[in-house]
Amino acid sequence: MRRTSLTLALFALTAALTATPAVGAAQAPAESIAVWTQQLQSGTLADRVHGMGRLAGLNPRSLPAATQQAVVAELSRINEALENNVPVDGATALGAEGFGEYYLDLARTARSLGTPEANRALILSVGVSLGIARRAARQGDAAILSLAHMIDQRYEPQGALETLGLAWFWADSTGAPLSDASRVVIVRALFAASHDPSPDFSAGVGAALRWIGDPAFLPLAQAITDQAQASGNVFLGYYRTQTLPALTAALNKVSPLASAIRTRRVVGLLCSGTVSGPRQGACESLANELDAAIAHLRAGRTRPAANVLEGLAHRAEDALAIGALTQDEATLIAGGARQVIARL
Amino acid sequence: MTGRDAAQGWWVGVVLGSAILLPLVYSCTADERLAPPSPFGTLRGDGQAGNPFGPPFQVPVPATNDQGISPVTTGIVIPPGVVATVTVTGFLHYTVNGAAVAACPPPLPSPISPGDLSVVGPAGFLPVNDPRFNGGYRGGEVEVYESTDNNPPPYGIRLQFQPQDATAGTVTATVTGLPPLGRLWVVRPPSFPSSCGVNAGTPNPTSIPGFLVSGSQTLSADLASGGGGGGGCAMPPCPPPPVTIVGTVHGSGSVSATNPNGSFTAKGETLTPAENVLKLHATVSPPELAPRVTWQVKPDPQHFPIPVLQPPPTSGTDAVFTVLPLGPIRWPMDHLTSLALAPKQLSFVFTASVQDDEGQTHTSSPVTATQDGIDTIREEYIEFGRGDPVAQDFPTRDDFGARADPAGHFGPDDLNSGDYRDPHLYWAQDDMLDGLDGMWDLQAQLYATDHLPFNGFRISGGFRNPVHHVFHLPGGLDWSNSAHQYGLAADIRISDQPMPPATFFVVVEILARDIGVNACFEPAAVIIKAAKTLDHAHVDWMNACGSNW
Numbered sequence: 045m046r047r048t049s050l051t052l053a054l055f056a057l058t059a060a061l062t063a064t065p066a067v068g069a070a071q072a073p074a075e076s077i078a079v080w081t082q083q084l085q086s087g088t089l090a091d092r093v094h095g096m097g098r099l100a101g102l103n104p105r106s107l108p109a110a111t112q113q114a115v116v117a118e119l120s121r122i123n124e125a126l127e128n129n130v131p132v133d134g135a136t137a138l139g140a141e142g143f144g145e146y147y148l149d150l151a152r153t154a155r156s157l158g159t160p161e162a163n164r165a166l167i168l169s170v171g172v173s174l175g176i177a178r179r180a181a182r183q184g185d186a187a188i189l190s191l192a193h194m195i196d197q198r199y200e201p202q203g204a205l206e207t208l209g210l211a212w213f214w215a216d217s218t219g220a221p222l223s224d225a226s227r228v229v230i231v232r233a234l235f236a237a238s239h240d241p242s243p244d245f246s247a248g249v250g251a252a253l254r255w256i257g258d259p260a261f262l263p264l265a266q267a268i269t270d271q272a273q274a275s276g277n278v279f280l281g282y283y284r285t286q287t288l289p290a291l292t293a294a295l296n297k298v299s300p301l302a303s304a305i306r307t308r309r310v311v312g313l314l315c316s317g318t319v320s321g322p323r324q325g326a327c328e329s330l331a332n333e334l335d336a337a338i339a340h341l342r343a344g345r346t347r348p349a350a351n352v353l354e355g356l357a358h359r360a361e362d363a364l365a366i367g368a369l370t371q372d373e374a375t376l377i378a379g380g381a382r383q384v385i386a387r388l
Numbered sequence: 389m390t391g392r393d394a395a396q397g398w399w400v401g402v403v404l405g406s407a408i409l410l411p412l413v414y415s416c417t418a419d420e421r422l423a424p425p426s427p428f429g430t431l432r433g434d435g436q437a438g439n440p441f442g443p444p445f446q447v448p449v450p451a452t453n454d455q456g457i458s459p460v461t462t463g464i465v466i467p468p469g470v471v472a473t474v475t476v477t478g479f480l481h482y483t484v485n486g487a488a489v490a491a492c493p494p495p496l497p498s499p500i501s502p503g504d505l506s507v508v509g510p511a512g513f514l515p516v517n518d519p520r521f522n523g524g525y526r527g528g529e530v531e532v533y534e535s536t537d538n539n540p541p542p543y544g545i546r547l548q549f550q551p552q553d554a555t556a557g558t559v560t561a562t563v564t565g566l567p568p569l570g571r572l573w574v575v576r577p578p579s580f581p582s583s584c585g586v587n588a589g590t591p592n593p594t595s596i597p598g599f600l601v602s603g604s605q606t607l608s609a610d611l612a613s614g615g616g617g618g619g620g621c622a623m624p625p626c627p628p629p630p631v632t633i634v635g636t637v638h639g640s641g642s643v644s645a646t647n648p649n650g651s652f653t654a655k656g657e658t659l660t661p662a663e664n665v666l667k668l669h670a671t672v673s674p675p676e677l678a679p680r681v682t683w684q685v686k687p688d689p690q691h692f693p694i695p696v697l698q699p700p701p702t703s704g705t706d707a708v709f710t711v712l713p714l715g716p717i718r719w720p721m722d723h724l725t726s727l728a729l730a731p732k733q734l735s736f737v738f739t740a741s742v743q744d745d746e747g748q749t750h751t752s753s754p755v756t757a758t759q760d761g762i763d764t765i766r767e768e769y770i771e772f773g774r775g776d777p778v779a780q781d782f783p784t785r786d787d788f789g790a791r792a793d794p795a796g797h798f799g800p801d802d803l804n805s806g807d808y809r810d811p812h813l814y815w816a817q818d819d820m821l822d823g824l825d826g827m828w829d830l831q832a833q834l835y836a837t838d839h840l841p842f843n844g845f846r847i848s849g850g851f852r853n854p855v856h857h858v859f860h861l862p863g864g865l866d867w868s869n870s871a872h873q874y875g876l877a878a879d880i881r882i883s884d885q886p887m888p889p890a891t892f893f894v895v896v897e898i899l900a901r902d903i904g905v906n907a908c909f910e911p912a913a914v915i916i917k918a919a920k921t922l923d924h925a926h927v928d929w930m931n932a933c934g935s936n937w
Contacts, residue, residue, distance in 0.1 A: 093868055100869035101774060126913040139863025140919035141849075144910040144926055145870040152908065152932040171911035174901040174935040182937055200911050202897055214937070243894040244912070251898060278887050281837030282898060 077102070081111040084118055089134025092118065093146045100149040104156035112157055116165045119150040123168035127199040148172065155179060167191065170207045171200035181210035188226040195233055198242075205237050205248030206255060213257035228313050234261070235372040238268045246272070246279045254287045259295035260306035262288075263379020264372065300387045301341040304353070307380030308334045314373050326363035330356060330377060337384075346388045353381040441466060447510075447530050447574055447605040449480060452597035453501075454583060454724060457576035458811045459533075464572045464609045466534070466565030471612040474547055474572065476510035476530045477558045478605035482579070488596040492584035501599070502527075502580050509556045510605055511549065513580055515689070526690070527728050528579030530605060534563055534570045546690070546758060562612055574607065578810075581724035592848075595724070651760040654713035654734075655770050655782065666757055668707040670740040677742045678705045685709060688735035688756055692718065701738070709736065713770050716858065723860040726807040733759045734767065761813050762788045765806075765853055772854040774873055787875070788813045793821040797828050797844055805872070806853040807860075814851035815875030819929040823907050824878060827899040827927070834895070840886050845896070848924055849879030863918075871908075877928035889922060896925040901935075908933035 076098070083095030096118070099111065107115075125132045135143045151169045154162040155176055163179055167190045170177040180187045188211060194204040208230045215222035237249040253265045265287050272280040295303060311334055315327035333356045340349035357378040364374035445462040466472050482501055502513045512529025532547040547561040563570065582598030656664035670681045683701040687693045701709035711734065720726035735758035741751045759767060762785050769775040775782035790800045790812035798821075804814035828844050835842040852872040858865060871877035885892040893912060900907035910926040 090865065093866065097867040097869045098773065126911075126917060132917055135918045136920070137863065138866070138918055139861065140915045140923065141861050141870075142863040142866040142868060143918035144914050145866065145868035145872075147914045148871070148908060148910060148926075148928070148930070149868050152930055155932040169911075171897075171909065171913070173908045173933050174903070174906065175933065175937075177901070178935065178937040199913060202894060203901075203911070206901070243891040244897075247894045247898050251901070278838055278840070278891055278895070279898075281834035281840075284837050285833055286902075 077108065077111055081108070081114050084111075084114045089132065089138060089143075089146075093138065093142060093149075096146060096149045096153075100153055104153045105158075112159065113161070115150060115153050115157070116159075116162050119154050119162075119169065120165045122147060122150065123165065127168055127194060127197055151176065167207075168194065168199075170194075171203035174206075177203055177207040178210055178214075181207050181214050182220070184211060184215060184220055184222045185226045187211060188222075188229050192229050192233055195237070200244075201237070201242075202244040202248035202251065205233065205245070206251035208233055209252030209254070209256040213255050216257060224313060224316060228316060231310070231313055234264065235370070238264065238271075238372065241275070241277075243279070246277055247282065250279055250282050250287045254290045256291075257294050258306055259291055259298060259303050259383070260310045260376065260380050262291040262295055262383060263375050265291050266379065267372075267375045295383065295387075300346075300349075300384045301338065303380070303387070304334065304338050304341055304349075304384045307377065307384070308338060310376055310380065314369075314376070322363075322366055322368040326359070326366075326368040329359055330363070333359065334381075337381075341384075350385045350388050353385050357381040441472060441609045441611075444606045444608040445574070447476065447478075447607055448576070449603055449605065450528075450576065450579070450601050452485065452601060453482060453528075453579040453599035454581065454595075454597045454727070455601075456578045456728070456810045457574065459573050459575050462532075462572045462574055462607055464607075466563055466570035466572065466609065468565045468570065470565045472563050472565070472609045473560055473612045474532060474549075474563055474607065474609045475558060475560045476532070476549065476605060476607045478603060479507050479509055479557055480528065480579075480601055480603040480605065482506045482508070482599045482601055485596065485598055485600050488584040488598045491586055491596050501582070503554065505554055508554050508579075510559045511552050511554055511556060512576075514552060514554050526731060527577050529576065530559075530607070531575045531577070531730070532561070532563075532607065533573045533575065534566060535573060536566045536569065536571075546756065548756075552689075563609075572607075572609065577728045577730050578724075581722065583724060650757055651763040652711055652734075652757065653759070653763045653767050653770060654711045655766070656710070663763075664711040664713075666701075666709040666711065666736070668701055668709060668738060668740070670705045670707075670742075670752065672705060672742055677744065680742050681705050681707075682741050683707050683709070684739050684741065686737045686739075686754075688737050688758065691730055691733040691735035691758060709738070711736075713767075716772050716855075719768070719771070719855040719859065720807075721859045723807065723856065726855060726860065727809065729761055729764060729808070733761075733764050735759065761808060761811070765808050765813055768854040769873075772858060774854050774869070783815060783874075787815050787817075790814070791816045791821075793825055795825040795828065798824060798847055798850075802847040803850040803878075805850045806856045808853060814853075816851060817875040817929070820876045820878065823905050823927070823929050826902070826905045827896075827907075830899050830902055830905070831895070843884075846881045846884060847878045848881045850877075851875050871928035871930040874930070876930050877926065880925045880927065882922065882925050893922050893925050896927065900925075900927045903935060906933060906935045 080095035080098045083091040084099070087095060096115070099107065099115065104112070104115075122132060124130070132143075138146070151166065151172045154166055154169070163183060164186070166176050167180045167183070167187045170180050170191070180191070187207070191204045191207050191211075195201045211222060212227065212230055214220055234249055234252055237245045237252075240246070249268060250265075253261050253268075265283065269280065269283040269288060271277070272283055298306070308331070311327070311330050315323075315331065318324045318327050333352055337349045337352040337356065340346070340352060360369060360374045360377040360381070363369040364371060369377070442462075442464045445464060448457045448460060450457060483506070502515075505513065508528060510530040513527050515526050530549075532549075534545045534547065545563075545566070547563050549559040549561040551559060553559075563572070579599075579601070583595040584598065585593065585595050587593045652666060653663045656662035668683055670678075670683075672678045672681060682703045685701060701707045719732065726732070735756060737754045737756050739751050739754050741749055743749050765788060766783055766785070769783060791803070791814075792799045793803075793816070800812040800814070803816045804812050806814055808814065824847075831845065832842050834840075849872065852861075852870065854873050857870050857873050858867055880896055882889040882892045882896065885895075887895070890912075897909055899905060900909040907927040907929055912922055915922055915924075915926075
């Protein structure tokens with residue numbers, strides 16, 4: 045009898061000392077998850093960190109639906125605050141370590157959930173990992189405008205640019221839909237980034253072109269490499285060792301005909317929406333000549349194809365000279381034509 | 389560990405360890421049993437008291453109050469079954485460090501020391517009622533362990549020195565040589581926390597110890613009086629002992645199978661076999677008294693004073709004691725205090741008792757079961773609710789050690805940012821080490837192409853044990869499920885490269901995202917939101933960090 049009483053007292057004392065239940069301790073898990081979910085939904089930032097830290101130790105897919113939604117909602121709340129540079133109450137007090145770990149707890153858990161809602165929320169978290177960037181890229185059109193907005197806001201532009209390149213590659217390699225409008229957004233974003241000297245844009249455009257998998261962009265990659273060499277950009281090494289080899293390998297994998305067709309697609313995208321003026325004339329001529337070159341290549345007439353492509357390259361440069369094309373557009377078209385010629 | 393109570397006329401003895409058999413030595417009886425002859429041949433003075441087992445050992449003296457001494461072998465080996473007396477003599481002197489005073493003007497360093505002592509014997513600083521040290525502090529003592537092999541850490545049987553008096557210049561303990569050999573090791577925890585913090589709040593905070601330590605202490609072992617291989621009876625005729633009781637205790641399952649130290653944790657629910665069961669065994673003579681055996685458990689004053697909160701062991705010659713998990717609030721909130729291992733270890737002292745037909749109670753010598761350093765750090769994962777089997781497996785003993793990366797770029801000082809540094813105990817998983825080496829190689833390639841001077845990159849923050857992560861970081865409580873706790877994260881210094889820190893931050897980002905590295909990365913906006921500036925780059929390899937689509 046005495047031992048029983050003593051045992052109960054000892055257990056009570058042990059419980060009193062135990063501020064947080066150990067994993068597997070005799071406690072109803074649903075209750076704990078409910079408390080942690082509540083903290084995540086409506087607590088102070090310190091409360092949210094505690095609740096999320098405990099939830100992150102569990103199997104994300106086993107969490108109740110309400111908890112999963114709370115994780116996604118909190119990730120979205122933080123992401124929007126970061127993108128729009130709005131203060132997050134408690135972040136400064138938490139410090140970089142605490143706030144950074146909290147953000148990673150949210151992003152990792154959301155990635156493991158794999159639900160459509162979580163995937164959408166992860167678009168703004170593409171800065172976390174290549175895996176999350178790929179998850180966002182798979183969403184195609186649904187992700188492109190968000191990514192472009194991130195770049196405009198200068199919010200994690202490296203990850204956003206890289207994800208644009210991955211989206212292009214995913215659509216081309218799997219047949220997943222990616223609209224021309226989205227592709228135009230991607231090309232314009234790459235052009236703009238190639239002229240931005242800040243490190244994250246320099247790195248981002250290099251990574252995007254590394255993953256894009258389309259040899260039509262090799263001339264642009266070569267141009268930014270040359271520019272980096274001239275300006276002493278520290279990402280020259282990345283362009284040389286990663287970006288150019290990746291696109292060169294992509295070029296070597298396709299036939300000259302396929303390469304010409306890729307450039308033709310780029311011409312169509314660049315010229316879309318052009319309805320008048322010298323630019324319209326240049327676009328029509330370039331498209332027609334490229335179509336003719338492709339017809340020669342399909343028929344096995346390499347010499348006539350090379351002649352047409354050489355003329356096409358000069359025409360692109362002429363269009364640049366009169367302001368009908370930008371430097372980047374001319375680089376892509378003329379360079380695309382010449383890299384086909386070089387392989388005939 | 390054995391002793392003889394001549395007045396009462398019975399032997400009491402205890403043994404710690406699952407594979408240890410202590411011969412019962414009955415002298416001057418018809419069926420006399422003697423200890424086996426020494427496998428080391430005839431010892432110098434075998435069977436006679438007072439002969440040394442080796443030259444005296446100079447116990448290393450720490451340079452400062454915040455330093456301890458890693459396990460070091462004394463070179464003294466006690467043959468199996470032989471009983472020796474171990475003596476430690478000498479004082480340590482603590483003087484205020486002028487450098488600390490210069491950096492932090494008076495009243496620092498303060499307090500002077502636990503009990504305001506400046507000269508302390510081998511027992512070290514003992515817990516005294518000193519509110520400046522949270523009511524008491526233990527440290528600086530000479531700890532001696534006996535192991536059965538040559539592999540540190542040697543936390544096996546710990547010798548119990550007496551007197552436990554900080555002012556005593558000489559302390560002694562007895563030890564019985566374990567088979568195949570009983571090697572003595574010395575460890576010394578840090579003395580007490582006192583320092584002057586410099587550059588607090590910056591990426592490179594340092595602390596200057598408050599005291600310098602000098603002095604000399606010597607350890608020696610001598611054959612105990614009447615003990616050991618000789619087996620003689622000092623004063624015949626000796627009456628045969630009417631009752632004997634010998635208690636043993638050992639951890640069950642994986643602890644006893646994989647750990648020679650008899651260590652344990654409170655983990656029982658998901659591990660097979662459980663690590664939280666200590667098996668107690670008593671040998672009683674005459675055997676008909678066996679059903680009357682009871683067990684008592686007491687707190688071990690050398691370690692965390694928790695045993696009174698545990699349920700008592702069962703009764704009988706084969707009893708069971710189950711270790712219950714405690715909770716986070718018992719752990720040191722202060723990093724310097726947390727550097728001392730002993731106050732954090734769970735340790736239980738057991739005694740077995742039996743009442744004879746005359747109503748007399750016979751009690752065994754106490755036997756102690758103490759967590760070793762590895763299980764102490766694993767206990768943190770239990771009590772902080774870390775290591776869910778789904779998200780991250782509960783760490784095994786093999787996960788912890790002073791592990792360098794295969795390429796040799798990072799050593800223990802780089803990889804271990806936790807509280808267990810002397811000796812280094814930390815977790816560094818292959819995914820992280822391989823990833824860091826991959827980043828290093830890729831950086832070398834990029835720098836070579838750019839003709840930049842390459843010296844690699846340095847880690848400013850590596851492994852953090854849960855206590856350190858939750859309690860000791862500058863931002864206060866951090867309950868996040870950080871990858872630093874699982875040996876899967878590194879903070880990288882960005883201010884020591886041939887380019888602006890913000891540029892190298894981006895370089896780290898492209899390295900982290902590379903195929904073959906596949907790390908997670910803390911975006912710049914997240915760090916800036918909390919710190920207002922980029923002061924480091926964080927990479928980790930937790931689950932969901934891969935590069936798959």
